[in-house]
Amino acid sequence: MSEFAFDASLADFEAKVLQPSLEVPVVVDFWAPWCGPCQTLKPMLEKLAEEYAGRFLLAKVNSDENPEIAQHFGVRSIPSVKVLYQGQLVDEFNGALPEGQVRAFLDRIALPPAGGNLRQEAAELLAAGQPEAALAKLVEASQQTPDDEAVRLDAAEVLMQLGRNDEAKQLLAAEYPQQADRAAGLRARLALAEGAADTAPLEEKIAANPDDHAVRLELSRAYAAQGRFRDALEAALEVVRRDRFFEQGAGRQALLNLFEALSGEQHDDLVREFRRKLSATLN
Structure with a gap:
C-alpha cells in the first residue's frame, strides 16, 4: 500500500x-x-x-x-x-x-509541484511567442526539481520548436518511466522532423498528378517536419481515400505514425478528429 x-x-x-x-x-x-x-x-x-x-x-x-x-x-x-x-x-x-x-x-x-510556477511561466512565455525565454525558465525549473520528467519533456519540446533537434534528441535519450507515452510521442515527432523538406516542389507534383500517392506521403512527412500537423494528417488521409491498399496500407500507417507522434494533451482534439475521419473512410 x-x-x-x-x-x-x-x-x-x-x-x-x-x-x-x-x-x-x-x-x-x-x-x-x-x-x-x-x-x-x-x-x-x-x-x-x-x-x-x-x-x-x-x-x-x-x-x-x-x-x-x-x-x-x-x-x-x-x-x-x-x-x-x-x-x-x-x-x-x-x-x-x-x-x-x-x-x-x-x-x-492538485497542489502545485515544486518548480511548478516556473513551468507555468514557461508555458505562458511559449504562448506569447518567446520560446528562448520559456526554455530558460524550464532549465531553471529542472535545476530545482531534477526528477520532474514533465519539465524535461517540456524542454525537449521547446528545443524541437527552436530547431535544436540534436539537443532534444539527447534529452529524449533518457528514460521517462512516469511519462513514457509522452516521451514516445516526442521521439516519434523528432523522427518526423528529421524528414524536413521543401514542400513547394512536392505540392507542384501533386497538382500535376493527384494520384501520385508516394509523393503525397512524402509531402505528408514534409508537412509534419515543418510542424504543419493538420496538413500532414490530411495528406496521409487523402492517400487512404484514393487507394487504401497503396503499398499495403501505407497511408493508414502514416496516419498511425502521426497519431503516435502527436500523442499528448496539446494535440488530442486534432488526433481525435482524424481518427474519426480515418474510421469513416475505412468503413
Missing part, C-alpha cells in the same frame, strides 16, 4: 479522507470488483498518485462494501471520482476517462 494511495472505509473515512483533505486534495475513487471500467481507472489513478508524489492523495472506496459513503456523495454509477479539499467537495467526474483527460483533471485540482 502506498503512502499516496490507500483503501478507505466508513470506519476510517474521517481519519484517512476528511482530515487530510484540510491540507491536500483527496481524490476519492468509488469502485467495485465487478465493474470493468473501474479496473481500468483504478490502476491509472494509483500510478498517477505515485507520479504526483503527494500533490494529491487517492482514497479508494469499494462502493459495494461502503454504500453509506457512496449514498452520501450521490454516487449513482461507477467508477465515480470525487475530490475533497479543505473539507469540501470541489470537483468530480464519472466514468473511465482516457489518461490525458485524467491528467488534465488532476492538474486542475
